[in-house]
Amino acid sequence: AQSVTQPDIHITVSEGASLELRCNYSYGATPYLFWYVQSPGQGLQLLLKYFSGDTLVQGIKGFEAEFKRSQSSFNLRKPSVHWSDAAEYFCAAENYGGSQGNLIFGKGTKLSVKP
Amino acid sequence: KAGVTQTPRYLIKTRGQQVTLSCSPISGHRSVSWYQQTPGQGLQFLFEYFSETQRNKGNFPGRFSGRQFSNSRSEMNVSTLELGDSALYLCASSLSGSGYTFGSGTRLTVV
Numbered sequence: 001a002q003s004v005t006q007p008d009i010h011i012t013v014s015e016g017a018s019l020e021l022r023c024n025y026s027y028g029a030t031p032y033l034f035w036y037v038q039s040p041g042q043g044l045q046l047l048l049k050y051f052s053g054d055t056l057v058q059g060i061k062g063f064e065a066e067f068k069r070s071q072s073s074f075n076l077r078k079p080s081v082h083w084s085d086a087a088e089y090f091c092a093a094e095n096y097g098g099s100q101g102n103l104i105f106g107k108g109t110k111l112s113v114k115p
Numbered sequence: 116k117a118g119v120t121q122t123p124r125y126l127i128k129t130r131g132q133q134v135t136l137s138c139s140p141i142s143g144h145r146s147v148s149w150y151q152q153t154p155g156q157g158l159q160f161l162f163e164y165f166s167e168t169q170r171n172k173g174n175f176p177g178r179f180s181g182r183q184f185s186n187s188r189s190e191m192n193v194s195t196l197e198l199g200d201s202a203l204y205l206c207a208s209s210l211s212g213s214g215y216t217f218g219s220g221t222r223l224t225v226v
Contacts, residue, residue, distance in 0.1 A: 034214060043119075043205055044217040090158065101148030101163025101207070102171050103215065108157065 002027050004093050006106035013081050014114045021076040021109050023091030031093040033074040034103070035065055038088045047089075050074060061085070086113045117142065119208050119218035127224045133194040136221045140187050140208030147189040148215065149181060152203040161204075164189055196225045 003026045013019055025031060032051050036044040048059025055067040065076045074091060091106040120139040128134050140147050148163035148171075160173040164183035181191040187208075193200055201224050207215040 032214075036217070041222070043121075043219040044207075046214055046216065049214045092158075101146060101209065101215070102160045102173070103148075103150075103158075103207075104160070105158040 002031075002093070002095075002104055004091055004104050004106040006089075006091055006109050008109045009107070010110045010112065012112040012114060015083050016080050019076075019078045019081045019085070019111070021089050021091075021111070023074045023076065023106060024072050025074065025091075025093045026072065027093060027095070029095075030069060031095055033065075033067060034092040034094070035059065035063070035074075035076045036090045036092060037061075038090065038108075040087075044090065047076070081111075081113055083113045083115065086111055119206055119216050121204075121206050121218035121221050123221060124219065125222045125224075127226060128196050130196055130198060130225055132196050133192060134196060134223060135190050135192045136204055136206075136223070138189045138191075138206030138208075138218060140189070140206075141210075141216055144208035144210050144216075145187050146209040146211070147183055147187060148207050148209070149189070149191050150205045150207065151175075152205060152220070153201075158205070161191065193223075198225050201225045 005024045034049045035047040047063045048057045050057050050067050057065050088108045088110045090108045092103040122137045146165045149161040152158045163171040167183045178194045183189045203220045205220045207217045209215045
């Protein structure tokens with residue numbers, strides 16, 4: 001079955017430190033891949049997406065993600081975390097070519113930022 | 116341009132009642148999809164509509180239904196509410212191939 005796995009439930013980093021959030025997918029073919037961020041009580045904001053092409057994707061708020069086919073991974077990174085980055089982060093996938101709204105999400109990684 | 120608008124933001128309903136949630140997509144977006152978010156199950160796909168037709172459906176009971184109007188606005192309905200239906204319901208709109216923009220959600224509490 002298709003699945004998205006985020007191995008880390010909760011990560012705490014110090015402000016100014018670098019960040020990497022892990023995401024692995026299990027699909028028959030390389031899916032479309034997304035990272036979303038959610039603040040408490042809010043909806044999901046798209047950080048970045050990968051459809052094809054360059055495997056290093058730049059997103060908003062200084063985030064980037066790297067697609068690695070050999071590892072079935074799409075890890076999210078940020079070189080220097082700000083306190084406002086504290087939120088929950090979701091990796092999601094969709095069948096290549098689009099599957100009519102059916103995103104499969106990971107369980108999320110909650111990010112806490114220490115001052 | 117305006118984002119995805121979901122109304123109402125909060126709802127409290129009693130078991131056995133029914134509820135209707137509304138979603139207005141970004142102008143020009145014809146695809147609207149719905150998701151349920153709970154602490155235990157995470158984010159789960161309910162269904163997707165495009166040009167008033169349901170194209171895809173997740174694994175939810177028939178108590179969950181939806182529809183889309185000619186202006187692309189969508190509603191979802193949950194009948195015979197159960198305590199387990201308490202969740203954040205998220206709507207997303209999409210322009211083909213561009214990814215999905217989510218609304219702020221409707222927080223449904225069933226008591």
